Amino acid sequence: MKFRFPVVIIDEDFRSENISGSGIRDLAEAIGKEGMEVVGFTSYGDLTSFAQQASRASCFILSIDDEEFGSGSDEDVSIALKAIRDFITEVRKRNNDIPIFLYGETRTSRHISNDILRELHGFIHMFEDTPEFVARHIIREARKYLDCLAPPFFRALMDYASDSSYSWHCPGHSGGVAFLKSPVGQMFHQFFGENMLRADVCNAVDELGQLLDHTGPVSASEANAARIFNADHLFFVTNGTSTSNKVVWHSTVAPGDIVVVDRNCHKSILHSIIMTGAIPVFLMPTRNHYGIIGPIPKSEFDPETIRKKIEANPFARKAKNKKPRILTITQSTYDGILYNVETIKSMLGNTIDTLHFDEAWLPHAAFHPFYRNMHAIGEGRPRSDETLVFATQSTHKLLAGLSQASQILVQDGTNRKLDTHRFNESYLMHSSTSPQYAIIASCDVAAAMMEPPGGKALVEESLHEALDFRRAMHKADEEFGKDDWWFKVWGPLPQSEEGVGDRDDWVIHEDDTWHGFGRIESGFNMLDPIKSTIITPGLNLNGEFDEDGIPAAIVSKYLAEHGIIIEKTGLYSFFIMFTIGITKGRWNSMVTELQQFKDDYDHNLPMWRVMPEFAAKHPQYERIGLRDLCSAIHSVYKEYNVARITTDMYLSNIEPAMTPADAWAKMAHRDVERVSIDELEGRVTAMLVTPYPPGIPLLVPGERFNATIISYLKFARDFNSRFPGFETDVHGLVRESVDGEDRYFVDVVKD
Incomplete structure (x- = not known):
């Protein structure tokens, strides 16, 4: 080649x-x-x-x-x-x-x-x-x-693809040849290119090794990545970190085990609870009225606090073995809040069998001193005596992996080592027998790219770009002055004029008020500055609505129509990430497009002019001014006091009526019924209920609906009918047309 x-x-x-x-x-x-x-x-x-x-x-x-x-x-x-x-x-x-x-x-x-x-x-x-x-x-x-550039698996894959061997194995396109026999296939072949198709092979190719039993060049690449990430073991995963999480859980947890879980964890952890038949005990994070998830207070990690939670849970207190099998923490949160991992390890000691840090959004942290002690596994870290430490990372989110590229990192205990043969049985349970070799190669290359000193330089560039963006946004705010409006970037202001500055500027201290989470013990948490949450006008940290406001959903759709796609949208916030692929050109384009939005909003230009594609799909907005539409949606948010509802529903007292596995079994056996929102209070959900935003499960199968949660669902129903195109999506909420009217239902366990 x-x-x-x-x-x-x-x-x-x-x-x-x-x-x-x-x-x-x-x-x-x-x-x-x-x-x-x-x-x-x-x-x-x-x-x-x-x-x-x-x-x-x-x-x-x-x-x-x-x-x-x-x-x-x-x-x-x-x-x-x-x-x-x-x-x-x-x-x-x-x-x-x-x-x-x-x-x-x-x-x-x-x-x-x-x-x-x-x-x-x-x-x-x-x-x-x-x-x-x-x-x-x-x-x-x-x-x-x-x-010497290519790491082991990528080198072997390139050699194989360039060898021009005839293949008689699957996939059926045979190195892309099948696509050449059809006009649309020709188009596909030209779009993706021959190398990708020649490299799409099955696991029968001996010289490439086996992902499923970790042999040959695959094994060499996993060992190389483990060295780079300073892990004792590392396994590539081609089905995303959702699958990585399930592999870790199924290798550790059995029916009836007590598990300690971040209440605002990723849904794959809740799927793992259902699949393993575990009894969950939840640690409750803080939240602010922007809908941003804060840290779990340090006191929640005290072994005595966890013991009391176990005794308060109607299912956990009956368990024969009261020692939790696993503790899973989201590290970092979606908005960039990090925990001091070494503090958590020292607090828990050997009271938990296995520690699991879901680092889907944090694979970059191991490569820069800015993140010291704020990631699970790294060089020179102390070991527990008996506790294994797992980290699951989305290589595709913050590093240079293809979509679904993920990895599992393991740190052995002093006296307890990972049994790789037993662990691989769980790995096989969740892995395809036809893994995509391009994804394996991207795991291999993504790790090799972080080889020192390159990894540190890449992460430092991300930090520089993120901080320069924050400085540019603050400068714009100062120029507009107090009598005008502009977007804010959530977090402390960079104290240095250039560079990364002092890491302590981003550590949360007890007296800090910028975050809205209340009093947080100093030094336990930090904000990752490459995660930027942009706040739109209309709501303050106390949950109080201003007279005028700009809902973030409108800004997100405006940016999308102008070629800027953002990661996540809240009520009055949207979220962007400064990955190693973000450049000055990209974030400067973001600033200029926000400036353009402000100008269009201030002049109340009609929607057909500022968002023509959206207006064409939803002609009812065509002649409405941008500012008028913002005001209309803002007034409904204000009418329902939705900022407080969305905070309160996540912090409300949620009663477990069944274990998640038992509730799921009711669904599988069709022992459920579809009930309207107005009749839900006190009923037990058979489904995950997940509002978007923020995309965090609100109810787990087996839990009861309360009045606070139902009030949010009623808001979603009313809002969706009034503002089509800006619908609030709630996974688990079923919309059906009854007599020409949209009605909303949830599948619950039959009484």
Whole structure:
């Protein structure tokens, strides 16, 4: 396979008509004749941006000719050396291995300091060897570098795909050949390309190893990733972190076991509770009136507090074994709240059999000191005696994996090690026997990309971009002034003008009020600044509505119509992430589009003009002004006091009437009935009930509906009828047409 990794030459004489320019062009021509592409530049330009070329180059050749040293004075020499030193430093922040050569006509290594020399792969003295000889020397080093880039599985997959072997195994498209027999297949083949289709193979290919039993190149890649993430064991998963969570649970939990779970966990954890027949005891997080989920208070992790919760639960207190089998915490929350993991480990000791941190949104944390102690598994972490620690991570969310790329990390205890053979039985239970090999390769490559020092540089760039975005938003707010409105970014203000600044600025302290969670013990939690929740006008932290407001759903739809898709939308907030793929261009586009929204809102421009696609689908809004529509939706939110309802319903006292597994069994046996919202109070749900936003399950099968929850469902019913196109979605709430009228029902256990 041919890849484009050119040799990059930096020489101010590259295009000059002098002897120096002629010499470097002769070298470039000789390199080109050997089959390597050459790209020439005449200056370094912006060092940071230029050094990022390291990801696209096979090597660098830097000139130290007399011209670069000016007159040869000490000052000119110092300036020239500084430019070279700064460039090499920027490259080495990202890449320890790419070859760097210096070359000159009169200058030699005696003019270069040791800190520069030790970073080089060679020194070329022009005109002492032929250009052809020097070219072959450079190409040899460049190819050695490129040959070592690919991690084990990706390398084996590329070799297989380029081997042109005839395949008689599935998948049936046989390396893409089947697609070539149909017009629409031809279109598919051209869109995705031959390499992807040749690499889509079945698990019968011995030379690629086996994901299901972790052998061959797959095993080598998992071991390589475990080293990079400082885990004792690491397993790639091709079905997402939902499946990773289920693998961990099924390897640990059996029917009747007590499990301790974050009440605002991902639904895959609740699915795991149902599937394993576990008895859940919930830890209750805080919330603010923006609908942002806060941390579980530190006191909730006290073993005595957990014991009391077990005794208060009608099913857990009857269990034979009162030691919880697993504790699962969402780390980080969807809005970026992190826990000090080492504090949790030290508080719990060996009182929990297994600790599981759902780090779907946190795989980047292991690679930067900014996150020390705020992620589950890392270098030099203390071990529990008997407790295993699992972390499940979505490689596809914050790193560079394809969709569904995930991984399971394990830290052994001092006296208890993971039995990989028994664990793999659970892994097999939840894994496809036809895994997608491109996803495996992306797990492999995503891990390799985080190899130091590259991983730290990538995470630091994410932090820089996120903080610069916050600074830009705050600057805009200051320019508009107190008599005008603008969007806020939830969280503390960056105290530094540049860079990452002090990590302590993002740690939550006891007297902080910016978050709206009440008093939080100092040092136990931190906000990850790459998770940015943008607050729209209309609601304050106390849950009080302003006279005017801008519901976030309208802003999200406006941005989508202007080519900006955001991650999650609340009532008066929406959420974006600064992954390692976010650039200055993207977040600056966000700022400018928000500026455009403000201008359109202030002028109350009609919807047909500012959101023509949406208005075409929903013509009832066509002539309504943007500000008028915002006011109409805001007034309904205010009428129902929906900010307080959505807070209270999650914090309300929810009664467990059955275990989740027993309630699910009622559903499976059709021993349920569909009941309207008005008749729900006191009934036991057979389904997960999950409002969007925020997408967090509100009720688990086996729990009773209370008045607070029903009041929210009535709001959703009324709102949806009044504002089609902005519907509040509640998973588990069934909408059916009865006599031409939309009515809402939930499947509950028969009395």
